[in-house]
Amino acid sequence: MRVRLEDLSKRFGEVTAVDRLDMAVEPGEFLVLLGPSGCGKTTALRMIAGLETVSSGRIRIGERDVTDVLPKYRDVAMVFQSYALYPHMNVAENVGYPLKLRGVPAPERAEAVRSVARQVQIEELLDRRPRQLSGGQRQRVALARAMVRRPSVFLMDEPLSNLDAKLRVHMRAELKHLQHELKTTTIYVTHDQVEAMTLAHRVAVLDKGRLQQLDTPRAIYGDPANLFVAGFIGSPPMNLLHGRMESGRFLGQGFALDTRSSVSVARAVLGVRAEDCSVILDGQGHLPGAVYSSELIGDHSLVTCKVGEELVVAKMGKDFEAGIGAKAGIRLDLAHVFFFDAANSERIRLPATATAAA
Amino acid sequence: MSAPAGTIRVHAPQPSLLGRLFEPRALGRPAPLARILVYGGLLAWALVVLFPMYWLLVTSLKLPIDVNEGPKYLPFVDFAPSLHAWQYLLVDMRNDTLRPYLNSVITASVSTLLAVAIGSMAAYALSRIAYRPRLGSILVFVLCLAAAVLAMVALGLPWWLAATVGLALFYLVVRALGHRFRKSLGNGDILFWMISQRILPPVVTALPIYVMFQRLGLLDTHVALIVTYATVNLPIVVWLMYDFFASVPVDLEESAQIDGASRYRTFFDIVLPLARPGLAATGLLVLVLAWNEYLLALFLSSANAQTMPLLVAAQNATRGPQWWYMSVLIVLMILPVIMIALALQRFFTRGLLLGAVKG
Numbered sequence: 001m002r003v004r005l006e007d008l009s010k011r012f013g014e015v016t017a018v019d020r021l022d023m024a025v026e027p028g029e030f031l032v033l034l035g036p037s038g039c040g041k042t043t044a045l046r047m048i049a050g051l052e053t054v055s056s057g058r059i060r061i062g063e064r065d066v067t068d069v070l071p072k073y074r075d076v077a078m079v080f081q082s083y084a085l086y087p088h089m090n091v092a093e094n095v096g097y098p099l100k101l102r103g104v105p106a107p108e109r110a111e112a113v114r115s116v117a118r119q120v121q122i123e124e125l126l127d128r129r130p131r132q133l134s135g136g137q138r139q140r141v142a143l144a145r146a147m148v149r150r151p152s153v154f155l156m157d158e159p160l161s162n163l164d165a166k167l168r169v170h171m172r173a174e175l176k177h178l179q180h181e182l183k184t185t186t187i188y189v190t191h192d193q194v195e196a197m198t199l200a201h202r203v204a205v206l207d208k209g210r211l212q213q214l215d216t217p218r219a220i221y222g223d224p225a226n227l228f229v230a231g232f233i234g235s236p237p238m239n240l241l242h243g244r245m246e247s248g249r250f251l252g253q254g255f256a257l258d259t260r261s262s263v264s265v266a267r268a269v270l271g272v273r274a275e276d277c278s279v280i281l282d283g284q285g286h287l288p289g290a291v292y293s294s295e296l297i298g299d300h301s302l303v304t305c306k307v308g309e310e311l312v313v314a315k316m317g318k319d320f321e322a323g324i325g326a327k328a329g330i331r332l333d334l335a336h337v338f339f340f341d342a343a344n345s346e347r348i349r350l351p352a353t354a355t356a357a358a
Numbered sequence: 359m360s361a362p363a364g365t366i367r368v369h370a371p372q373p374s375l376l377g378r379l380f381e382p383r384a385l386g387r388p389a390p391l392a393r394i395l396v397y398g399g400l401l402a403w404a405l406v407v408l409f410p411m412y413w414l415l416v417t418s419l420k421l422p423i424d425v426n427e428g429p430k431y432l433p434f435v436d437f438a439p440s441l442h443a444w445q446y447l448l449v450d451m452r453n454d455t456l457r458p459y460l461n462s463v464i465t466a467s468v469s470t471l472l473a474v475a476i477g478s479m480a481a482y483a484l485s486r487i488a489y490r491p492r493l494g495s496i497l498v499f500v501l502c503l504a505a506a507v508l509a510m511v512a513l514g515l516p517w518w519l520a521a522t523v524g525l526a527l528f529y530l531v532v533r534a535l536g537h538r539f540r541k542s543l544g545n546g547d548i549l550f551w552m553i554s555q556r557i558l559p560p561v562v563t564a565l566p567i568y569v570m571f572q573r574l575g576l577l578d579t580h581v582a583l584i585v586t587y588a589t590v591n592l593p594i595v596v597w598l599m600y601d602f603f604a605s606v607p608v609d610l611e612e613s614a615q616i617d618g619a620s621r622y623r624t625f626f627d628i629v630l631p632l633a634r635p636g637l638a639a640t641g642l643l644v645l646v647l648a649w650n651e652y653l654l655a656l657f658l659s660s661a662n663a664q665t666m667p668l669l670v671a672a673q674n675a676t677r678g679p680q681w682w683y684m685s686v687l688i689v690l691m692i693l694p695v696i697m698i699a700l701a702l703q704r705f706f707t708r709g710l711l712l713g714a715v716k717g
Contacts, residue, residue: 078612
């Protein structure tokens, strides 16, 4: 079902946790709310669940205005970060509890519990108590409990963050598969950009309670709307170099780059991702610098160079070797260089083929 | 690698011979000397606690002459044990012992059930719902109440009319002016107000309570004792249970409410089972308080509703202290408390919340 947030705000005293959030989640869509801690993403989710009152704005699920409706009447299911399994009930009772509350007779309840347990592979755990389960198993039970009554919307609050790294990758794939099968509208909160990129149909990036960008993972990564999105998405983070733009050029510390644009900005930022940089030892690049450190990651290595007083990370092949302090030039893929206005963080869009070497 | 300038190389200290006596072998273990002191101290204290119990048991088996002749410690060795006191109280005086015993059981258990049931619901509400009563509204309520009472006393208005008019007046004033009142109280104030009921020594309220039940014609009845004990113990239940409810993760309740549970359903399905250790501890404490209560029972009961503490005290009457009878009665009083404590023990040791949150 479609979820609409209309100018949604939440204020705690002087603090504005969510600031005029206005967006729609399409039926069947997997939407991820992404942002650093304290950006308001969990508050937004809790407002949709009905656990938090709304300061202003409306929430609609389908055609229905649920802004002032109690959680139990909203037909949403939520998976908590802590899983929130009832410790005094076994797995079957946990999963069946939402059905029990809605007066589903015991035999049908048992059948529904069994079938959803099969789907998330916890059939053999139905008699166990939550404390006898591993983290991954608890996660599955929480999912089963959310799925069992086929709600119109799934809400998930960092459901994978308490799992160890390996299990997280595994559960991520399962979650994506499940959501594809169930085709239930899902709103998923995370601070982990990899989760956001891999799971989402669309990602909503939040910062300080404001929506920064709402788009497909590809667009969020490849076409960031502002400095925050550019710096937040990507690992390692996008290289950001400070300078100014004037008379068709970007002037940084010890380098100049042709922009072929008449835009003049006193405080501008050049952004370029590590994979769009390459280090040429003793060579000429767009940026002159020296090797600061070189780290072998596995299938690639990250080479950090000092350019003026700023550090630039380049992604190089795994066989690349460089001594610390070696002089190096950094070549940029000019099709993937972004400019931002430091004053308001907004992207400065130049005509597509404008940039070229100086 | 050369050390940065200005840093100092400091060597790790070596243990001394004497130091080993005061230092543990490993972190998380007691040091040798500390171990002796701690265990010795605990053992000594255990003796201090257990000896009176032993003495009670022994005294209950003594003849008056054995008591009066000075300390005698071991039955069969120092003196010949006798069941005379037990026989006197349980056979000769049968109903006069059994009635107070039953009275104590009824008043203590019913008042405890009431106090725990009402108090835990109040504590839960205080731990989960934000109350913001406006100071101005409270003031208006008190004024309306005073006006109603005045109208009843001075003008002879029937109570139902005075109450209706008073309430209507309160409603109108608060509807009209309520939004102007800025200052409001919070849950902490309500909690403190409840606990403050216990700040005054109970003697202060003993007389008014006595007069109240006298007017109601309920003196020397179970009802009077039960209502009084439940009321007096309510603040303790609220205060203790508040902490237990606060420790139940809110996530669980929020999850239950999204799953479709009402507040009462959440309380009885989720919160209460998880707060069972707290309920057991609080219940036991309140039960013992009611079981041992003397002062209020002295005011409120005489013959029919007399409780055990009064009966024990009555053994020290005109003939001087009858140690042997007192001992029997006290042993009888202690037994059920010990049995309940043993029955509830598993709740105190088991942490039910384990596994609820995180892994």
